[in-house]
Amino acid sequence: MAVAEHPTGAPPVRRVPLWQVTVAFWVLVVVVLALRASGLPDSPRIATFGLVFASIAVEALPFVLLGALVSAAVAAFVPDRTFERIGRLPRALQIPGAAACAVAFPVCECGSVPVARRLIARGVHPAAGIVFMLAAPVVNPIVLGSTWVAYGGGRRGAEMVVGRAALGLVVAVTSGLAIGRRGEALLRARGDEEDHDHDSRGASFADHLASDFLFMGRFVVLGAALAALLQTVVPQGLATGLAGTPVLGTLVLIGLAFMLSLCSEADAFVAASFVAFPLHAQLAFLAFGPVLDTKLAVLYGATFRGRFVLRLLLVAVPTCLLGSLAFGVLT
Amino acid sequence: MSLTARSGRLAVLVAWTGFLAWLVLADQVPRYLGPRTAWIVPAGAVGLAVAAVAYARWTRSAPVARRALTVTETLRLSAVLAPILVGLVMSGATLGSLAAGNKLAGRGIDLTNLAGSLGRGGKPIDFLLVRGAQEDPKLARERGIEPGRAVELTGFVYRPAGGPGRPLRLARFYITCCVADSVAIDVPVYATRDASAYRRDAWLHVSGVLASRHGELVVEGARVGRVPKPKHPYKLFAL
Numbered sequence: 001m002a003v004a005e006h007p008t009g010a011p012p013v014r015r016v017p018l019w020q021v022t023v024a025f026w027v028l029v030v031v032v033l034a035l036r037a038s039g040l041p042d043s044p045r046i047a048t049f050g051l052v053f054a055s056i057a058v059e060a061l062p063f064v065l066l067g068a069l070v071s072a073a074v075a076a077f078v079p080d081r082t083f084e085r086i087g088r089l090p091r092a093l094q095i096p097g098a099a100a101c102a103v104a105f106p107v108c109e110c111g112s113v114p115v116a117r118r119l120i121a122r123g124v125h126p127a128a129g130i131v132f133m134l135a136a137p138v139v140n141p142i143v144l145g146s147t148w149v150a151y152g153g154g155r156r157g158a159e160m161v162v163g164r165a166a167l168g169l170v171v172a173v174t175s176g177l178a179i180g181r182r183g184e185a186l187l188r189a190r191g192d193e194e195d196h197d198h199d200s201r202g203a204s205f206a207d208h209l210a211s212d213f214l215f216m217g218r219f220v221v222l223g224a225a226l227a228a229l230l231q232t233v234v235p236q237g238l239a240t241g242l243a244g245t246p247v248l249g250t251l252v253l254i255g256l257a258f259m260l261s262l263c264s265e266a267d268a269f270v271a272a273s274f275v276a277f278p279l280h281a282q283l284a285f286l287a288f289g290p291v292l293d294t295k296l297a298v299l300y301g302a303t304f305r306g307r308f309v310l311r312l313l314l315v316a317v318p319t320c321l322l323g324s325l326a327f328g329v330l331t
Numbered sequence: 332m333s334l335t336a337r338s339g340r341l342a343v344l345v346a347w348t349g350f351l352a353w354l355v356l357a358d359q360v361p362r363y364l365g366p367r368t369a370w371i372v373p374a375g376a377v378g379l380a381v382a383a384v385a386y387a388r389w390t391r392s393a394p395v396a397r398r399a400l401t402v403t404e405t406l407r408l409s410a411v412l413a414p415i416l417v418g419l420v421m422s423g424a425t426l427g428s429l430a431a432g433n434k435l436a437g438r439g440i441d442l443t444n445l446a447g448s449l450g451r452g453g454k455p456i457d458f459l460l461v462r463g464a465q466e467d468p469k470l471a472r473e474r475g476i477e478p479g480r481a482v483e484l485t486g487f488v489y490r491p492a493g494g495p496g497r498p499l500r501l502a503r504f505y506i507t508c509c510v511a512d513s514v515a516i517d518v519p520v521y522a523t524r525d526a527s528a529y530r531r532d533a534w535l536h537v538s539g540v541l542a543s544r545h546g547e548l549v550v551e552g553a554r555v556g557r558v559p560k561p562k563h564p565y566k567l568f569a570l
Binding site: 047210269 | 333354399422508514
């Protein structure tokens with residue numbers, strides 16, 4: 001392995017020679033063939049883990065690419081002065097503006113994180129960036145449409161759509177105000193950002209696109225692995241005993257939303273099948289899952305600093321709980 | 332000769348493009364995603380291909396093209412490749428009893444809101460319709476899914492850990508968006524042969540008649556035959 005001095009005098013970096021990559025590739029080919037021949041995929045635990053892991057990653061990564069695409073376009077094509085103007089707007093205008101943008105941005109949670117990160121990095125108030133990031137996966141038209149279909153339309157469908165949109169916005173705005181209100185630096189520095197010094201917009205766009213996709217992608221993959229592990233080893237039936245208790249039942253579904261890491265465009269179909277739980281607990285599942293789940297916790301941890309996940313948890317759980325209980329009283 | 336960071340990143344983009352394209356061409360998508368989200372895979376393959384071409388074309392003289400690929404970055408890029416490795420190893424695997432037993436939804440799925448779409452059309456009787464008819468008398472009348480009706484089902488032997496071996500429970504997973512949201516639906520089968528003769532997760536084809544036992548629709552007098560695992564192991568909620 002080659003070792004090179006960094007030009008700035010930083011610690012030496014270890015380079016990877018081409019022959020090592022070539023050998024690693026062929027070793028992987030042999031490993032894949034050997035594992036397939038060994039019957040490993042027939043093991044129930046391995047199969048459950050592997051299929052859930054791969055399916056979450058296959059479904060999520062194209063949305064990460066979409067988010068990275070928007071993020072790269074913002075970085076490469078939107079001039080600084082635009083964000084300077086937005087940044088000078090009072091927070092009271094930025095937050096509703098971010099919520100309005102969230103309604104029109106049809107991506108699930110994996111795609112909204114890179115966009116929010118880029119917006120905050122370019123000068124948008126952190127509270128507004130967080131509101132956008134948390135609201136977009138809940139209140140966009142595709143998610144609300146799938147919620148309507150999952151609950152069979154009619155009055156129940158309408159109640160769940162309105163309840164989900166309202167609670168989603170409340171959780172997003174509350175969390176944004178609680179976590180980003182002081183405008184403190186929230187973003188964690190990334191090691192690859194010194195590369196983004198380009199002489200053309202095309203190069204800037206392509207480089208931001210690839211680095212955002214690969215940065216977010218690896219944390220989505222890690223989160224998918226954790227979610228798959230939880231789905232493999234934790235019997236969800238343990239939760240049914242608490243289903244009839246309003247508060248505990250709601251907390252159980254919030255926990256389940258965290259564990260399952262479902263895409264917000266699909267989760268309503270799963271929530272609708274939790275017939276043992278009351279509707280308000282299902283609403284909490286729908287409002288909380290796109291805000292914080294296993295894969296998002298990993299992704300947030302890599303994107304934000306200052307115990308972001310813990311702070312989000314402390315705000316989002318009580319808000320979801322109280323909001324869903326209020327929904328139960330009103331409907 | 333060392334690789335640059337640019338070639339490492341480009342290799343990962345190309346690998347994901349190839350993997351998604353392989354899923355489409357080898358008809359592997361139904362193993363992971365349902366019909367509502369299946370479009371994501373070809374769209375992702377095209378999007379990643381475009382991203383890879385743009386990256387290859389526009390970053391030839393960028394700083395990333397002059398920087399050597401480090402061990403740390405290699406490990407980070409390898410993490411993004413992990414699902415590809417798992418997908419290639421798991422290309423013949425399907426969910427079975429373990430996953431079915433872990434699923435909360437499998438214990439009391441509400442099929443009444445699906446009854447409208449189920450009742451229309453001439454869809455052959457399957458697990459979902461049998462369980463739907465059990466919970467929705469209107470659907471049962473409309474489709475004639477009542478005791479005495481002959482049925483044929485293909486599914487896997489669902490035997491939860493520690494669960495009884497009799498009656499034989501035949502199940503099938505239904506997915507909406509991806510395998511993570513799949514729901515197992517099972518139907519009890521009273522076979523002419525001892526149920527314990529069939530191992531857990533074995534794929535069977537069952538033909539018999541519907542009967543009602545303890546308020547549950549079951550298949551009775553069933554003839555059971557082993558079948559190979561189907562190419563499309565999951566059924567789809569046609570919403």
